[in-house]
Amino acid sequence: xxxxxxxxxxxxxxxxxxxxxxxxxxxxxxxxxxxxxxxxxxxxxxxxxxxxxxxxxxxxxxxxxxxxxxxxxxxxxxxxxxxxxxxxxxxxxxxxxxxxxxxxxxxxxxxxxxxxxxxxxxxxxxxxxxxxxxxx
Amino acid sequence: xxxxxxxxxxxxxxxxxxxxxxxxxxxxxxxxxxxxxxxxxxxxxxxxxxxxxxxxxxxxxxxxxxxxxxxxxxxxxxxxxxxxxxxxxxxxxxxxxxxxxxxxxxxxxxxxxxxxxxxxxxxxxxxxxxxxxxxxxxxxxxxxxxxxxxxxxxxxxxxxxxxxxxxxxxxxxxxxxxxxxxxxxxxxxxxxxxxxxxxxxxxxxxxxxxxxxxxxxxxxxxxxxxxxxxxxxxxxxxxxxxxxxxxxxxxxxxxxxxxxxxxxxxxxxxxxxxxxxxxxxxxxxxxxxxxx
Numbered sequence: 164x165x166x167x168x169x170x171x172x173x174x175x176x177x178x179x180x181x182x183x184x185x186x187x188x189x190x191x192x193x194x195x196x197x198x199x200x201x202x203x204x205x206x207x208x209x210x211x212x213x214x215x216x217x218x219x220x221x222x223x224x225x226x227x228x229x230x231x232x233x234x235x236x237x238x239x240x241x242x243x244x245x246x247x248x249x250x251x252x253x254x255x256x257x258x259x260x261x262x263x264x265x266x267x268x269x270x271x272x273x274x275x276x277x278x279x280x281x282x283x284x285x286x287x288x289x290x291x292x293x294x295x296x297x298x299x
Numbered sequence: 300x301x302x303x304x305x306x307x308x309x310x311x312x313x314x315x316x317x318x319x320x321x322x323x324x325x326x327x328x329x330x331x332x333x334x335x336x337x338x339x340x341x342x343x344x345x346x347x348x349x350x351x352x353x354x355x356x357x358x359x360x361x362x363x364x365x366x367x368x369x370x371x372x373x374x375x376x377x378x379x380x381x382x383x384x385x386x387x388x389x390x391x392x393x394x395x396x397x398x399x400x401x402x403x404x405x406x407x408x409x410x411x412x413x414x415x416x417x418x419x420x421x422x423x424x425x426x427x428x429x430x431x432x433x434x435x436x437x438x439x440x441x442x443x444x445x446x447x448x449x450x451x452x453x454x455x456x457x458x459x460x461x462x463x464x465x466x467x468x469x470x471x472x473x474x475x476x477x478x479x480x481x482x483x484x485x486x487x488x489x490x491x492x493x494x495x496x497x498x499x500x501x502x503x504x505x506x507x508x509x510x511x512x513x514x515x516x517x518x519x520x521x522x523x524x525x526x527x528x529x530x531x532x533x534x535x536x537x538x539x540x541x542x543x544x545x546x547x548x549x550x551x552x553x554x555x556x557x558x559x560x561x562x563x564x565x566x567x568x569x570x571x572x573x574x575x576x577x578x579x580x581x582x583x584x585x586x587x588x589x590x591x
Binding site for chain 1: 350514533
C-alpha cells in the first residue's frame, strides 16, 4: 500500500484521536467520500454519520459523529466535531430509551424551530447509531 | 493593654483563619492544574478551526456579500462588551482588574459618542460593574453552570451574543478576560469577536493547489463562523478559569503568610504581657513580705 493519511479527530474539549490510516471515509454534506493519501485539498461540512477508518481493505474503526467539518490538506485529514462516539463505545441497551426521550422533547418543543431542529439533528445521530451500530 | 485572655482568643482565631486560607490554597492549586489541562486540551480544535477559517476568509476579503460575522456591519456605533469574570471572590485582583479594563474601555467609547452595551459572564463582574454602569448592562449570566466548565457553557454565551447580533443590537463585540501566563501573572486581554479577527493565522501552504469546498464557501462560512465564535468564547472562559485559580492560589498563599506573621507578633505581645503579670505578682509578694 502507498503512503498513509494522517487522521485527526478533534472535539472542542480535546483531541480525540490521532492516527494513521490507509483510507478514511467521512460523511460529507453531499455524500460520503474516501480520503486516501494525496487527496485534493477539500474543506467540507459533515452530516451526522459514521467515519470509517480502513487499514488496507479492512475496516478497523467506525466512529459516529454528529456533524462537523472536515479539512483535507497534503496527506492530512482533520475532522472537527462536537460529538463523537466510537462504535465499540455505543451503549446499545440505553439507545432506545434515549431516542424515546428525545422524541418526547421534540413534541414539547413545538413552535420553537431552532430548538426542534437541533433536537432532530440529535435524534438522527442517535438513530444512526442504533441502525448501523450492529456488528457486520 | 489587652488582657491575656483576649489575646489568647485573638491568636486562636487568626490560627483558624490561617487553616482555612491554607486549605483554599491547596484546593486552588489542584483546580489550577485541572484547568490548565483543560485549556491545553482545547487548543488543537481552536488552532485547526482558525486555520480553516483563515483559508476561507482569504477568499472573502473583498466580497461585499460576505457574512456579517466576518466583515462586520460596516458601522461601529454600538459596542457590546462581554465581560468574563469569576463567580466567586477571594482571588486577589482577578475580578477587579477585568472590571477595571472593561470600565475604562466603556468610558472611552462613551466619550467618543458611541453606545455601549455590557454582557456580564460571571457573578462578580456584574456586582462590580453594577455600581456605575448599571444602565448599560443588558444581561448577565453565570460563568459555569456545573462544577466544571463545559463547551455548552460557552454555547450559552454565544447563543445570547448571536441573538443580539441578528437583531442588529450591536455592531462590534469585544470580550474581556484574563489571559493565563503563569500562576502569579495573569494579563487582562480584550479580544474582538465580531467582526471575526482572522488576520492572526496564516493559511496553510498547499503547494499551489487550492481548496475545494463542499457544498460551497458561503455555506461553510455560515456554519463555521458561529462555531468559531463559540470556540473563541470557550477559549476565553478556559483561560479565565485557569487564571482565576492561579490568582486565588497566590492570594491565599499571601493570606496564609500574613496570618503567620500576625500570629508571631501576637504571640510576642502575649508572652511579654504574661511575663509582666508574673513580675508584678512577684513584686507584690516580696514587698508584702518585707512589710511584715
